[in-house]
Structures are given as structure tokens and as C-alpha cells.
Amino acid sequence: xxNRHRIVAILCLLSLLTxxxxxSKKDDSAExxxxxxxxxxxxxxxxxxxxxxxxxxxxxxxxxxYPYSQWATRAQLMASYAYYKELKYDEALMALERFIDxxxxxxxxxxxxxxxxxxxxxQISDVRRDQKMTELALDSLRQVKTRFPDxxxxxxxxxxxxxxxxxxxxxxxxxxxxxxxxxxxxxxINRFEKVVExxxxxxxxxxxxxxxxxxxxxxxxxxEARKTAAILGQNYPQSSWYRDSYRLAGDPLPEPPKxxxxxxxxxxxxxxN
Numbered sequence: 001x002x003n004r005h006r007i008v009a010i011l012c013l014l015s016l017l018t019x020x021x022x023x024s025k026k027d028d029s030a031e032x033x034x035x036x037x038x039x040x041x042x043x044x045x046x047x048x049x050x051x052x053x054x055x056x057x058x059x060x061x062x063x064x065x066y067p068y069s070q071w072a073t074r075a076q077l078m079a080s081y082a083y084y085k086e087l088k089y090d091e092a093l094m095a096l097e098r099f100i101d102x103x104x105x106x107x108x109x110x111x112x113x114x115x116x117x118x119x120x121x122x123q124i125s126d127v128r129r130d131q132k133m134t135e136l137a138l139d140s141l142r143q144v145k146t147r148f149p150d151x152x153x154x155x156x157x158x159x160x161x162x163x164x165x166x167x168x169x170x171x172x173x174x175x176x177x178x179x180x181x182x183x184x185x186x187x188x189i190n191r192f193e194k195v196v197e198x199x200x201x202x203x204x205x206x207x208x209x210x211x212x213x214x215x216x217x218x219x220x221x222x223x224e225a226r227k228t229a230a231i232l233g234q235n236y237p238q239s240s241w242y243r244d245s246y247r248l249a250g251d252p253l254p255e256p257p258k259x260x261x262x263x264x265x266x267x268x269x270x271x272x273n
Contacts, residue, residue, distance in 0.1 A: 169199035
């Protein structure tokens, strides 16, 4: 055998030994891998103990090591909750979107939709700032209400929808006042009309009507000013904005609509035998 043949034979032998060693290490690693139940229960225990950051990592590990198990589905949702508790909304939303996409028919999907809505809702900022999160929260809350109307989360979603709409209306009022104070009346009117038309159930409508009266009066459009004041008086007679609107329109304050009296009971005809 030549030297060249000896070298080739030695290299082949070394390769076989290396491959065998790698296989052995892989087998050892597989044998040492923890059961999925153990990993999941440890993550759950950390979450119960308030160690939400560690719990999130442990739940992620469950999904990574056992991606096709039923435990992975649970772990994915629990990791989302742990990130939510840590106020890591971006991480929570990523996990929730993945869960919703992969498990649309899972019985826990209602909670995934609700938790996603909460992640957006809790990031709503002051009305002086951009309201993108408010719009995302509104859309997500509406999905909870329409997709799962009989769920335990639908009632809370409905309440938060009202609060979110009130917040969006507040943003329009903020912009409308800005234009009004700078005598940009048409721009102000557009904002106040949006509140009246699109956010009718919010607490901002009486002020929006009064501000419309103020803007129309400033432009000298008195017919519209009186009409708007009348709408305010008819729908919100007890509002503090009611008197201001008529004062601006230059009309005497009409009496608020009276509550109709209960009808008198019918007379009872006495029949004599």
C-alpha cells in the first residue's frame, strides 16, 4: 500500500469515528430532553409565582422543543399572556397573531382575540397624540363582540368599545377646538360634524353641537346656528351646553320639553242592579 493509500484510509477512518461521536452526542441529547409535561408545568408554576418573564421563556421552549404537540398550542397562548403581563405588547401580539392563524378553530381562540384587543387597548395614548392604537383596539374589540357574542368576553368588549369611541371623539373635539380658536371655522365645523354623525353615543355630542352653533354664528350663518341649537335643546335639554347655544344664536331660551304626564285612569262606571 502506498503512502497515498494509507493517508486516504486514515482520513476515512477518522471521518467514521467523528460521525459516530456526533451520533452518540445526538442520542445522548435526545435521551436527556425533558418530557413536555415537565417543561409545561414548570413554566406554569413560574407564571403562578409571578415570574412572568421566566415563564414566557419556558413556554416558548415548550413550543420549540415539541412544536407538534397539544402542549405547544397551550404554551403558545400562555406565552402570549406572560408577555402581556410583562407589558411586552409587541411580543404578545406576535404570538397571538401566530396562534390565531394556526389555530382558528381552537376553543381558546376567543381568549386570543380578547387578549389581542387588550394589548392594543392598554396602549391607547392621550388624545393629543396619534390614535393609531385606539383604532386598532376598536377593530379588535369589535371582532371579539361580533365573532363571539355569547362569550364571557363580549360584554367587556362592548364596554371598552364605548370607551374607545369616546376617546376617538375626544380626539376630533381636540382638533375642532384648535381650528375654532384660530378662526378656521369651516375646518372646525368638519370636525364637530364628524363627532355628531359618527360618534352619536359618546359624551362629546352636546359640546360638539354647541361648538357648531358657535362656528355658524361666527360665520354669520344664523339659520344653521339656530337649527343646531334647537337640536341640542331637543336632545340634551339638561346639558350645560344648552343655554350657551341659544345665547350664541341670539334667541330666547325655549322651555325644555316637558315629560308627558301619565294619563288619567278611565272612570269606572257603576252598574246598579
